[in-house]
Amino acid sequence: MIAIIGGTGPEGSGLALRWARAGESIVIGSRDGERAKAAAAKIAEKAGPLGSVEGVENAVAVKMCDTVVLTVPFAGQADLLKQLKPSFRQGTVLIDATVPLATAVGGRPTRVLGVWEGSAAEQAQEIVGKNVAVAAAFHSLSATVLHAEDDVDCDVIVCSDDDRARKVASDLAAKIPGVRAFDGGKLENARIVEAMTALLITLNIRHKVHGAGWRVTGIYGSG
């Protein structure tokens, strides 16, 4: 079972949809259990019968699952993780998709804030502590594209200091049709992957599209 904290938002619900279609059991988390339930019902209807989607309050979702995916705006990330910390089981894998966009402080979505720990993902690791294994992933997947029917023409770079967390994130990436996972090294490299998402927003604006993404080339042949 996979908890998606921020699962009522466009990115989280898009991931939920894709994973439910792949047969996974998804638990949508929200501050408000009723909102989570309503969002889950919508996603379940769109996803079809293969997987399952339920909705509960954030802390309940974290308690229920071995894998927790965090898709919230950066402005709320630290406070939310502090609140949820007691709910994490020992050994939970936390996959952080947070991008520290400057919008968190009224700035532009094409810029990132400097995070003292180095990245939003390292901030997450510092808050949840060593009992939780953090991987950074899924930043680059456009919510618009996740909610569409086509295969996703974008790769996912996974950064982690924990081999199990890296594998969990990589396996989840591969469950989204079209997506390939690449090993982006240590969690500290999340600062680059997070910033790349701001650059994708620039590419969207400059080229007047909504779903710019990346393919890695030169590894398994052409992207």
Next chain:
Amino acid sequence: MIAIIGGTGPEGSGLALRWARAGESIVIGSRDGERAKAAAAKIAEKAGPLGSVEGVENAVAVKMCDTVVLTVPFAGQADLLKQLKPSFRQGTVLIDATVPLATAVGGRPTRVLGVWEGSAAEQAQEIVGKNVAVAAAFHSLSATVLHAEDDVDCDVIVCSDDDRARKVASDLAAKIPGVRAFDGGKLENARIVEAMTALLITLNIRHKVHGAGWRVTGIYGSG
């Protein structure tokens, strides 16, 4: 005529080779005019008869050309540009491909240094002044791949505050078979593109290859 400062190195000579093959007139610059001449002769032989390649001392190369491409290690970038500043003509386009890898101070090639101006490219702009239009580009092209015979399976993100510099860099990118240029917005965004090159080095190490690159997707169809 295109001056390539650092044109005796692997990245600069690879770009020179590709552009000479496309029929461009290339001037290889080096601290040592004789070394530049020897490198130019080698590149010219490999490139064939279409373009031309000559080699001269750096300041002479800058004086000769309207377009100057800088492909030097970060450790030498600032000093070299200070020396060369009087040689730039009014209106020269400087295309900076410098990546502030931590190797400049004995660190890892998978990490970048924080540059006070924001990026190596913005440092370049500050040094050369407003008479020179700076674009940041070509960071992501693997020297190994540039020296091979195949088309290059990688895109180039161009960042600039000057439309003419952006166009010059984009046109040069398109002269390399396989490469497409994308508008990466303002010069300040070079900090992201530079860091992405450190991540490509991580991908090379983790996946045991030499030519990892990027394709942008979701703009003109699949990469």
